[in-house]
Amino acid sequence: MSLSAQKIAELEAKATFIREDIITMLYQAGSGHSAGPLGMADIFTALYFHILRHNCKNPQWQDRDRLVLSNGHICPVLYATLAHAGYFPHHELLTLRKLGSRLQGHPHRGSLLGLETTSGPLGLGLSQSSGMALAGLRDEAKWRVVCLMSDAEQDCGNVWEAVLFAGKYKLHNLTALIDRNNIQIDGFTEDVMPLEPLKEKYEAFGWHVLEIDGHNFEAIIGSFEEAKAIFEKPTLIIAHTIPGKGVDFMENDFQWHGKPPDKEEARKALKELRSLQGKIQPGHHD
């Protein structure tokens, strides 16, 4: 698989616009989560502008791929991406978290077309995705299911019930992705509740597991294509990301998990993002 340099440049530019929107939305809202959404902007961009089969004019199209966001607190990135993809007017992003808004603080299925489920409470997405995928398999449907999770979510027992289940039913139309940014609220994941070796855990439960750089578009798109080609097993993509990616003072700092930028911080962040001229360099980290 190879993506043209131009396509990659387009995706990078799109991701930067989405990051700018995330900053602006969070500043306007006065509360919300910064680190996770910025870290996942490249993956959301790749999904909605290349990987998923979807139709913004017909969000309930029967044959669409289903995207389940399990870690609902990163919804600013989902909302910004949906707006860029044409699901609703861009200016509506500024209503995030306000009374009467379709953009609830955590995604609510009934509030906005384009959301497959309600989330925020962690650990529930993989089971719902598995239910969708099982129905899809039995109905021989063409659509696929993508479930996005956080790393802290892997602490939840419910996730492992679903990991067992998807392994048992060989849900090869299901691709899960973990935002492996190593942070959660109380600190680094390996201090709060060690997860490693995560890859081997999923493998032992019957999953095909890939590890990628979550800021490299070729790697992101390539991994979803590989997942499609795998039969008999669900696939997990462990995407190594930098929380707060693109805004220097937010990167890798768990303090930014659950707070928005203030005015000065927002200005600094936007300046930094704009100086990238639509380009975020792929991250180098282990």
Add this chain to the structure above:
Amino acid sequence: MINTKLNPKLFDEDMEMVSMREGFGEGLVMAGEENPQVVVLTADLEESTKVEAFAQKFPQRFVEVGVAEQNLAAVASGLAAVGKIPFMTSYAVFSPGRNWEQIRTTICYNNQSVKIIGSHAGLNVGADGATHQALEDVALMRVLPNMVVISPCDSLEAKKATLEIAKLKRPCYLRLLRDKTVVMTTKDTPFKIGQAEVFQEGQDVTVIACGQMVYQALLAARQLQESNISVRVINCSTIKPLDKKAILKAAEETGGIVTVEEHQAAGGLGSAVAEFLSGQYPIPVKIIGVEDKFGQSGEGAELLEKYGLTGKEIIKGILTVLRMKGKHFNG
């Protein structure tokens, strides 16, 4: 007549505002100092549930379970089984929301002395939206045998309740709000588990409230004084066991009851009061709470307004009850 042990600045502009979880955090350190068996568990919410100070002071008595509320409850039960007094903290939607059956079987049925601290309850969490606004937690806990349920009215009462439940050898649920709320009480205001306190004397009708709604009830009562309606206000912070004596007395003396809570109207304090009175002394009871709806994002105050949890609605409720009593009044 207002209870003299209350904060004299109760209705002033510069009223003191402190969050209940703050009061809990302070009480917890004191409980830890008083009894070395007190241990604390949290589920990736150390700072927001205010157990940081305890964790720093007693690192050997602090347990981090990660985002795993079901494990949180059952591990706490195990700690209690061998003599510890565990305080387990999270947001109320997750604990006691997600882990209800673990609490039922391993804590309540086993009758273990575990203290469940559900923070960020009610509409008060605001912008996070309905997923995070626990409006059902009191109902969930109230129906469990052995469980004690407390919804303090302010930070000081939360602190006193924390110290008291540490001494009680039973499962307890303590409900806390995130945001700052008015400090109505003082250190001299009595607090006893199972005892409701009359915050304002009155003869025409009684408002029984818990949590920050007690303040709204006081405001409503104050406003009605101008229309010569005398409203008794009871802070019923212990929802279970219910102070039947105080409630029966209020029913007999005032003949009509309004209840108010930041919770679904079904299943909470109002239901508890109505269940009791319907069998003992049936009089009109108007239950004010959220009417079978989920919340949504917004500011705390906006949401209280939107879902009808304000002094204005309490006044309406009072007038309804007075009408039901068949009493004549001006207004």
